[in-house]
Amino acid sequence: MNLLNDAYWMRLALKEANTALQDDEVPIGAVIVCNNKIIAKGYNQTERLKDVTAHAEMIAITAAANYLGAKFLEDCTLYVTVEPCPMCAAALRWARISKVIYGAHDPKAGYTLFGPKLFHPKTEIQHGVLEHECGTLMTDFFRGKRGK
Amino acid sequence: MNLLNDAYWMRLALKEANTALQDDEVPIGAVIVCNNKIIAKGYNQTERLKDVTAHAEMIAITAAANYLGAKFLEDCTLYVTVEPCPMCAAALRWARISKVIYGAHDPKAGYTLFGPKLFHPKTEIQHGVLEHECGTLMTDFFRGKRGK
Secondary structure, three states: OOOOHHHHHHHHHHHHHHHHOOOOOOEEEEEEEEEEEEEEEEOOOOOOOOOOOOOOOHHHHHHHHHHHHHOOOEEEEEEEEOOHHHHHHHHEEEEEOOOEEEEOOOOOOHHHOOOOOOOOOEEEEEEEEOHHHHHHHHHHHHHHHOOO | OOOOOOOHHHHHHHHHHHHHOOOOOOOOOOOOOOOOEEEEEEEEEOOOOOOOOHHHHHHHHHHHHHHHOOOOOOOEEEEEEEEHHHHHHHHHEEEEEEEEEEEEEEOOOOOHHHOOOOOOOOOOOEEEHHHHHHHHHHHHHHHHHHHH
16 A cells, blocks of 8 residues: 555656656656555666667666566556556566556557557556646657657 | 578577576577678576566667667567567567567467557568477477476
């Protein structure tokens, strides 16, 4: 059980997303919470690292496993500002994560478009936490890109 | 055009898979070929690294991007001994890889089960190259595990 509420953790994921934004990366951030404590965080670094696999969630999964010294994240919750893509959803399935909470939908690249059953049936999925803030960060970023 | 044939490159992917096997990892290996040259290779290291994202293909994608200094693998072919899982298929989509050739099907965790449209329509997919060798490596590995 989280003593702190979902909006609290999502704000920390948004802080990660803002770090990505400062680096001119697609602004997506994630934190992984276990026993009411952050054990890992990540933000999108695909441009800086020139690596398509460097999504916020992937970086957070690797960091959480490193922290725990174990590859399964069975008692963990991932908070991510935007709906995971299929790569990240499938990685979270491999990680056997308990719960995923995302902010805004991603109608262009979200997992629900490509494989709605990518998550394990036992993984609890919630969305809409700080949806407006999470989504606005994305739309502003892409509007800015188109305007250049 | 590859001057060397697909079986030649798949044998090198099998060599990677055998390295995984020696480490008691699920024996899957991959190489990425560009202009008739290997630019990256990888083998499954999920146990050693305690990281579910450390699949052969993911390691090879990151290594190839690092070699090229660019995140897109548009003129590259990935050879992998076993059908990619949804995580790897989606990563290969993000990487805009031209061609994927896999050896054996993976009826339990292959991408076709979860999201048959995970690859980009422009990505050419082939399978069945050294299928028997690639598949036998897997079935022997899992049979050995069950026998323990």
